[in-house]
Amino acid sequence: DTKIEEVCVRELDRFGYVTSSNHKIIESGVKRVIHLIEDFSLVLVVGFLMKSVVAGIIMEIVYFPLRIYAGGYHASREAVCKILTYGSIVIGLGIISYVYIPKNLLHFSTVLGCLLIYMLAPVDNDKKRLGKLETEKFRKRSRLIVIAVFILYLILNVLCAQKCMKAITYDVVVISVGLIVQKRNKKEYAGLAFAGFQLAVNFLI
Numbered sequence: 001d002t003k004i005e006e007v008c009v010r011e012l013d014r015f016g017y018v019t020s021s022n023h024k025i026i027e028s029g030v031k032r033v034i035h036l037i038e039d040f041s042l043v044l045v046v047g048f049l050m051k052s053v054v055a056g057i058i059m060e061i062v063y064f065p066l067r068i069y070a071g072g073y074h075a076s077r078e079a080v081c082k083i084l085t086y087g088s089i090v091i092g093l094g095i096i097s098y099v100y101i102p103k104n105l106l107h108f109s110t111v112l113g114c115l116l117i118y119m120l121a122p123v124d125n126d127k128k129r130l131g132k133l134e135t136e137k138f139r140k141r142s143r144l145i146v147i148a149v150f151i152l153y154l155i156l157n158v159l160c161a162q163k164c165m166k167a168i169t170y171d172v173v174v175i176s177v178g179l180i181v182q183k184r185n186k187k188e189y190a191g192l193a194f195a196g197f198q199l200a201v202n203f204l205i
Contacts, residue, residue: 009023058167058168070120120180
C-alpha cells in the first residue's frame with residue numbers, strides 16, 4: 001500500500017493540495033483512508049462467506065471511531081499491526097457467526113467494556129502522543145462515542161439482532177483490552193483489570 005499512498009499523495013500534490021506545511025497530515029490521512037478501505041474490503045468478503053455482512057459492517061463502523069479516539073495498544077511494526085488487525089477481523093466475524101454467547105454474558109461484557117473505555121480513554125502510544133488539550137478533546141469524543149455505541153447496543157437488543165450485538169460486544173472488549181495492555185505498567189489499572197476479571201468469573205459461576 002506504500003506505492004498506492006505515494007501515487008495518491010503525488011496526485012494531490014499535482015492538483016495543489018499538498019504543501020510543505022501539510023504534507024505529513026495529508027500523507028497520514030491518505031494512509032488511514034487506504035487502511036480503512038482494506039479493512040472494509042476484508043470485512044465484506046469474510047462477512048459474505050460467513051453470512052454476517054451486516055454484523056461485520058456494524059463491527060467495523062463501531063470499531064473505527066472508537067479506536068481513533070480511545071487509542072490503546074499499537075504494534076511497533078506496521079506488518080505486525082496489519083496481522084493483528086486482519087486477524088482480529090477474521091476472529092471477530094468467526095465468533096459473531098458461529099459461537100453461541102448467552103445474552104447475560106453479552107450484556108455483562110458490553111457494560112464492562114464500555115465502562116473501561118469510558119474511564120481509561122484516551123491512551124496514547126509511541127505512534128501518537130497526546131498533549132494536554134488533545135487528551136481532553138479525545139476524552140470527550142471517546143466518551144460521546146462509547147455512549148452512542150451503548151445506546152445502539154440497547155436498540156439492537158430490543159430488535160433481537162444478536163449477531164450485531166455480538167459485533168459491538170467484540171469491539172468494546174477488544175478496545176478495552178488494548179487500553180489495559182497499553183497501561184499495563186501502571187499498578188492501578190492492572191488492579192482494575194484484575195478486579196474486572198474477578199467480577200466476570202464470579203458472574204459466570
